[in-house]
Amino acid sequence: MKPLLHDYWRSSACYRVRIALHLKGVDFDTHVVDLAAGDQRSEAWRAENPQGLVPMLEIDGHRLVQSLAIMDYLDARHEQPPFVPKDPAARSHVLAMALVVACDIHPLNNLRVLRHLKGELGQSQEAADEWYRHWVREGLAALEAMAAPGAGRFLAGDEIGFADICLVPQLYNARRFDVPLAPYPTLARVEASCLALPAVAAAHPDVAREIGAKEKMA
Amino acid sequence: MKPLLHDYWRSSACYRVRIALHLKGVDFDTHVVDLAAGDQRSEAWRAENPQGLVPMLEIDGHRLVQSLAIMDYLDARHEQPPFVPKDPAARSHVLAMALVVACDIHPLNNLRVLRHLKGELGQSQEAADEWYRHWVREGLAALEAMAAPGAGRFLAGDEIGFADICLVPQLYNARRFDVPLAPYPTLARVEASCLALPAVAAAHPDVAREIGAKEKMA
The missing domain is CATH 1.20.1050.10 (Glutathione S-transferase Yfyf (Class Pi); Chain A, domain 2)
Known part of the structure; x- marks a missing residue:
């Protein structure tokens, strides 16, 4: 199953995760959480992510939140290109x-x-x-x-x-x-x-x- | 030379770094940047750290800023106790x-x-x-x-x-x-x-x- 990114186009945090996914060459599907329309406050979305924020990435059987923590995961699982130096x-x-x-x-x-x-x-x-x-x-x-x-x-x-x-x-x-x-x-x-x-x-x-x-x- | 923590007692970010240093058993000296007195806006402190924030940690010849980035460094250099799981x-x-x-x-x-x-x-x-x-x-x-x-x-x-x-x-x-x-x-x-x-x-x-x-x- 392809990873699924819960995304909103104008969110900076989502934009970070999209860059990270593309850099690592990870193909993904998108589900829109429309922040302008207030989707993030809906009960349906709160049930998925209690914090009611985006992004959330469903990948390898995990549900990951917080853009930097998602980027860290992608960097751990996909070596190239490395997002941080080793030193x-x-x-x-x-x-x-x-x-x-x-x-x-x-x-x-x-x-x-x-x-x-x-x-x-x-x-x-x-x-x-x-x-x-x-x-x-x-x-x-x-x-x-x-x-x-x-x-x-x-x-x-x-x-x-x-x-x-x-x-x-x-x-x-x-x-x-x-x-x-x-x-x-x-x-x-x-x-x-x-x-x-x-x-x-x-x-x-x-x-x-x-x-x-x-x-x-x- | 002992590491030097530029610290303010009430800053949450400094408190994080103090916990991390003590957990890793790293002995350190303290230099106070008194946020209540406005020390962080002084030219002297801005010359040390352009962002004018605390904490800053001088360690192993480096000047590190941003509490989570400092914690990451301490975790990379001092294995026990690990701050994050390997998975x-x-x-x-x-x-x-x-x-x-x-x-x-x-x-x-x-x-x-x-x-x-x-x-x-x-x-x-x-x-x-x-x-x-x-x-x-x-x-x-x-x-x-x-x-x-x-x-x-x-x-x-x-x-x-x-x-x-x-x-x-x-x-x-x-x-x-x-x-x-x-x-x-x-x-x-x-x-x-x-x-x-x-x-x-x-x-x-x-x-x-x-x-x-x-x-x-x-």
Whole structure:
């Protein structure tokens, strides 16, 4: 049975997992959990995943959640290309860059948080947008400083890995909110290297949206 | 040269790293970055760590940041006790539980975010506290559901690991904000098992505060 990705095209965390699956050459089916329509709060989806989030990957008889934990699984099961270096310090550096995105930027800026700001906290759209841009700027500045000394084609040399997989969706997302990317030349250059790879292009939200639309029709 | 931990007693991320160091039996010195006093925004500290965050660990000639990436390094360099199982799916499950804390709860509730809510967004202390409790409740409910089926003495059986190391500081923190923990019996039971270990007790914020005060006097 093919792996099944519970996916939403615009979710950064789903986008990471799609990149990882394509890089490892793992063919998969898609089930759409439409976050914009509120599918994640449905009883049906909560029964599948109590946290009510995406992505979830059904693979090899397991149900895996949390994008970085899914990427770790794929990396353990499929050797090429490796997502982290073998040297413990180099590996820690790659993970640290991935975690700047996954812990210090993305969690503050995903859909459920922006909705909470505008709903429960009564903030304007403008205030929510500025909140978004604030945390992106803070995080990307840190990431640029961490990456600049060691970056090659990718964030940690010339092999794509964990940190790059987190970077691509974050920059896609930043553009949606009109965050100027000029202050982060290393990140912009690495993003271009990533997007030039067919595996990364195949994971793009526009492609995922189209696949999702077909799945819903079927 | 002994490893040097740049630490703040009340930071959850620092607390994780202290637990990890003590569990691995790594002796270390402490340098206090006093977040309450704003040390993290000083030019001196930004020169050390561009992100201006703690923890940072200087070890074996490396400067490591991001608590989970530091824990990964310690686990790679010091075999016992292992922080993750060897089986890829079991490992992914442990990481997923750790990431619920590290990505879905903690980033929304740390000091810089609560300050931003009260400062730039003009929220009351009460609204900031309720924001805090909201994300803790969401995250702990998810973690309880994920952990309950497989928990033993610890979150993923009878060995302490990555997820437990993230749980202990999160529950310490939740209590400070008066979040009722009765709905999470598995988490509370596992926390008690953790706190009974001398290595975990040695990492407690009260101990760290005392060590920090001595370091500042020296």
